[in-house]
Amino acid sequence: MKLHSLIAGGVMLAAALPAAAYDVAEKSIVQIKADLAAGKVTSVELVRLYRARIAALNPKLHAVIALNPLAASQAQAADAARRSGKPRGPLAGVPILIKDNIESADPMPTTAGSLALAKNMPGRDAPLVAKLRAGGAIILGKTNLSEWANIRSTHSISGWSAVGGQARNPYAFDRNTCGSSAGSGAAGAASLAAATVGTETDGSVTCPAAINGLVGLKPTVGAISRTYVVPISHSQDTPGPMARTVTDTALLFGAMAGSDPADPATARADAIGTDFASGLRPDALKGVRVGVLRYAAGFHPATDVAFDAALAKLKQAGAVLVEITKPPHDKDGEIGRLEQIVLMTELKADMATYLASTKAADVPSRTLADLIAFNTAHAATEMPLFGQELFEIAEQTKGLADPAYLKAEAEAHRLAGPEGIDKLLADNKVSVLVAPTLGPAWLIDPVLGDHFAGGGAGSPPAVAGYPHLTVPMGLANGLPVGLSFIGMAWSDAALLCYGYAYEQAASARQPPRYLSTIDYGIKALNRAASEM
Template identity: 60%
Template sequence: MTKIACLAGAAVVALLSTSAAAQASPPTSEQATQAYLAQIKAKNDLLRAVIAVNPAALTDAKARDAERKAGKVRSAIHGLPILLKDNIESAEPLATTAGSLALKDNVTGRDAPLVKGLREAGAVILGKANLSEWANIRSNNSISGWSAVGGTVRNPYVLDRSACGSSSGSGAAVAAGLAWAAIGTETDGSITCPAAINGLVGLKPTVGLVSRTHIIPISHSQDTAGPMTTTVRDAAEILTAIAGSDPADGATKAADSHKTDYAKGLSKDALKGVTLAVARFYTGYSPKTDAVFEQALKDLAAQGATLVELKEFDEGPIGRAEGVVLYTELKVDLAAYLASTDPAKVKTRTLADVIAFNKATPKEFEWFGQESFERAEKTKGYDDPDYIKAAADARRLAGPEGIDKILKDTGAVAIVAPTTGPAWTIDPLNGDNYGGSSTTLPAVAGYPHLTVPMGDVTGLPVGLSFIGPAWSEKLLLNLGYAYEQATMRRKAPTFKTTIAP
């Protein structure tokens, strides 16, 4: 039998067959793809994690098997099935909707550059993952994981709990075994929160390391795509495939100078002799989360890391500046994206058009409104002095005077913190009961942020964050890998109905 990379892991094999013979040998790409498609068919009505499957997935998988048989293996992810968050374009005859009915016919026939990178590495595009509609920027009262197109994503660990957002479907699908890996996108927390809450590894790269072209935007200052996987090595292999700027994105050549093999040299000893800053100001999500974090700190120290306590940091001014930036950039960047789509398929050409569409479409207002869209529509563009000041303040306060200063003052190479608390109960009437996260500093600075499973709270996963300076992905992946290999905290989901007494 033709074999795919061992990265597919025992989980894929278990999906294929219960026989000892099948489990002793890795499956072909075709078999793995069939298995994941079967899992989507069996579980997606429950989880609502996948919006659409790629009709050519099996054909593509067979082609990857033929290449392997002929001696052509493109990369470590050759033949492995990957889901794309449904704000990322691919050339398949699938709409890229951002979860909105306004974009239900948005079939572009274009590959985002990151998708091109995945194809060149031999990955199989399995389909599109559900998400918080418009990447959770429409309303402050939204439900993470809900979209008018896909419904509400459920957490596979406890089904009445949130999968977080906005890459909710990406997280739930990978955790539940509906895909080998997924690509999410983040503006502030949208990869790292759902990864942590679904027991996954999630990496938000330095903004600009991965092209933003042909991805429905919120903010060019903070948007980035990144991998969501069950292991750190898998995330590193995917980042290797998708990293790299392109001229249309306006990214600097710095992105290309940092394109490398991120999986090469991963070491179980990477924590030895390093200093890490402990961000105590990111604790307090729940007493039990704090207890799991304390164990994680002991584990880091046991692996040779020196821990320096950092008790206080005022994020307030950063958050206020971030709001001005995101709302201003949403209006301009979304209009630019909509202008690139086919007007015969996408009638909404501006944010104002989307606002009007939502008002005329009852399903869009089923659970919450669009006050954030309306606030963004009132912004005055990139020449507005308030925006210019906020953009400069936000990046300075979070980067040079934030993460960079913390690392310099403590002598640390990275910051560690709990990513967020455990998943909250889905509440369509009152919206998210979100208790905060450690995402804002790296999000606003545009710096990388890695989360790795650190344990669970009553069966609900929580993650450990590693935050570093710009372009420190290789360092963070190495630190996360050493922690992961020493602890192996990830557990498979249980699909409990509830944990309420």
């Protein structure tokens, strides 16, 4: 069901939200679970309160695409189970929003933000959603995203989709939310649900988490099933949890993780377990050698100030900091060139596989070529500001058996993983790498598109399929920035432990203020000019 049919009234900012006996703003999953157990709130009330908050804020944020009509009945069932003394799972009765490229059996379409999938009602749960339900979570609705997970155009505006419009940052409405889990980032920051789920191919969990003041985990590829998630790349795609604390992120990750026979990459997932929260402790960094990727900083002065403050907190928490000033060998951006070959080839093949699994009556497009034709036929709504160059490049690729693709996939993984992250860890005798995730949110710019402030160190773990955790490290020029923790494959649990210890030492996250704009420094500049 489309969201605009469920929301009445105009835009109200957070300060104008109606008073309620229970305030969901900034409430963690841990706190909500405690309050549910103590009878301070019910799941039915939580659904009502989050819906009221969405009604108030979403017309400005465009963070939520659809609300689940069955959420209230799911909440009633959760409350009944709790009253009977049998609450189900670690997320029992907790409302969660999922990105709208993830299928659920609820009566909501899975659109990936595209009008080509506007009627895509699969009637099936992605395995990760089935696991969330088994853990007791209530699927509150779907979040907006950069259309097709930001893989359609080199000139895209992150956070825009034909279905959901332009997502906006709750810290300043004229700022971007980053892609492609843009709505999940904005919704999580604005407390439109207890937590959210995003997906990442390269940066699409960690980027929106960082610039929306959230914790975000891009897990090891294969830790969470990708079945019935609209794909880009089976080599790099992974869903990931996004929340306001590390503990909540660990709980959400544990609820989704696990093997899936339909996704061969998950074969090892059951072996790593699902309890990632109980081992979190504030002294987890004591004596740990931490590699500081100094070469991945230096792109934005205010972000550098926040990074230096974060390093001081790591040291305060007992970490031994090891400066790394030289990046691993990547001649002339070879990893990025190889990644492009992999993503384009797998996009064409994996999209065809996904479209073939949908109902033909609801989704007439069955190939990437069909989607290109659809966009051309509906250019006024699908391509009002940017085109589909990447789709067109992908359509020209030669398939998964192409020797050029197979060579690129192997070399990209080798350079980013064994000869990149693994080598940095081994050569410097460190357990984890840290860097700024990227700079603060940029202005939404329909003319020039995205303006990323620095690249941080997120691309190597994305290409290698290794885990990457971002944790808030405060504000830069009034906007959130994040600290990245990067490790070897299947070190997700360790990264969460390190991130938790840093979080407890730093307490760096600041909630959004829902400003129309950030005028940081403008008044001072104007005053200086007037005095000349």
